[in-house]
Amino acid sequence: MTKKFLLYSSPVVLMFMSIALFEPWIYRTFITSSEINERLKGEHFDIIAHKGASGLAPENTLAAFEKAIEIGVDMIELDVRNTGDEEIIVFHDETLERTTNGTGLVHDYTLAELKELDAGSWFDPKFSDQKIPTIKEALDLINGRCKVLIEIKHMDHPHYHDFAEKLVDVIREEPNGYEWIILQSYDVEYIEEAHKYDDHVQTKKLMIGEDSAPLISFYVETKMHLGRAKEDDRMKALNPEFHTLSTRRVFRMHARGFEVYTYAPNTREDMVKMLHMGVDGIITDYPNILMDLRNEIEAL
Numbered sequence: 001m002t003k004k005f006l007l008y009s010s011p012v013v014l015m016f017m018s019i020a021l022f023e024p025w026i027y028r029t030f031i032t033s034s035e036i037n038e039r040l041k042g043e044h045f046d047i048i049a050h051k052g053a054s055g056l057a058p059e060n061t062l063a064a065f066e067k068a069i070e071i072g073v074d075m076i077e078l079d080v081r082n083t084g085d086e087e088i089i090v091f092h093d094e095t096l097e098r099t100t101n102g103t104g105l106v107h108d109y110t111l112a113e114l115k116e117l118d119a120g121s122w123f124d125p126k127f128s129d130q131k132i133p134t135i136k137e138a139l140d141l142i143n144g145r146c147k148v149l150i151e152i153k154h155m156d157h158p159h160y161h162d163f164a165e166k167l168v169d170v171i172r173e174e175p176n177g178y179e180w181i182i183l184q185s186y187d188v189e190y191i192e193e194a195h196k197y198d199d200h201v202q203t204k205k206l207m208i209g210e211d212s213a214p215l216i217s218f219y220v221e222t223k224m225h226l227g228r229a230k231e232d233d234r235m236k237a238l239n240p241e242f243h244t245l246s247t248r249r250v251f252r253m254h255a256r257g258f259e260v261y262t263y264a265p266n267t268r269e270d271m272v273k274m275l276h277m278g279v280d281g282i283i284t285d286y287p288n289i290l291m292d293l294r295n296e297i298e299a300l
């Protein structure tokens with residue numbers, strides 16, 4: 001009886017497991033449309049420039065932030081790290097090679113040394129004047145003209161002992177900083193430290209890096225962190241990688257009271273699919289494409 005039951009039930013179990021595993025792919029491929037249609041009429045969504053308008057200017061530079069503001073984005077996302085002399089700079093990678101003419105680990109250099117580097121020519125020689133900005137220079141330039149989403153990169157290094165607190169101090173120095181500057185991290189501890197230090201600060205939780213196995217880790221993270229995050233009403237949004245999303249998952253996150261900002265669809269087709277799934281914001285390298293979409297939807 002048990003053997004027979006197992007034999008007959010296993011195809012059904014397998015079918016449910018496959019549907020669960022391939023759910024986002026099924027939604028993206030068969031259910032959500034890649035065309036703008038009436039369903040999107042009146043939908044509000046935030047346009048967030050990933051590392052500035054990083055498809056149009058070198059990422060995380062003042063030029064990329066100016067470009068994003070010129071496009072009219074709602075928010076700029078940027079990444080922060082510490083220098084060897086514990087100054088906070090805007091920089092994505094742990095090492096210098098990809099986006100500057102320097103070599104080695106960022107935190108092995110002082111701010112003065114890093115300021116000597118060219119942070120723009122790798123993208124286009126016309127940006128050769130771009131330097132690695134400090135967080136203060138970036139925030140002073142943006143100056144509340146749009147919101148800023150600061151991603152705290154995780155670093156297991158003594159320099160980072162009170163990094164969240166230092167960032168909160170930077171937010172406090174900016175006029176009305178609490179209103180337009182938001183912290184986010186994959187690492188929930190940074191977010192908790194920031195809140196412990198100052199409860200006024202706004203935060204978001206990032207989910208699923210591109211390099212992790214998306215579906216399995218999505219389930220693990222949903223089970224481990226979503227429940228915990230739910231109890232913390234200061235955490236306003238969950239920001240998942242876009243391949244892991246489906247309409248049902250967006251619905252479930254909304255039902256738990258979170259906004260959903262997804263990163264980083266860069267084609268019009270993927271952006272429209274995300275909008276059909278009901279996300280609240282899209283973090284993209286090409287905010288110009290998303291702005292064109294917004295204008296088309298408004299004209300519907």
Ligand code: G3P
Pocket residue numbers: 050077079092151206239263283
């Ligand atoms: O804002 C989310 C996104 O920026 C996380 O990935 O690698 O681009 O910093 P990454």
Ligand code: CA
Pocket residue numbers: 077078079151
């Ligand atoms: Ca980032």
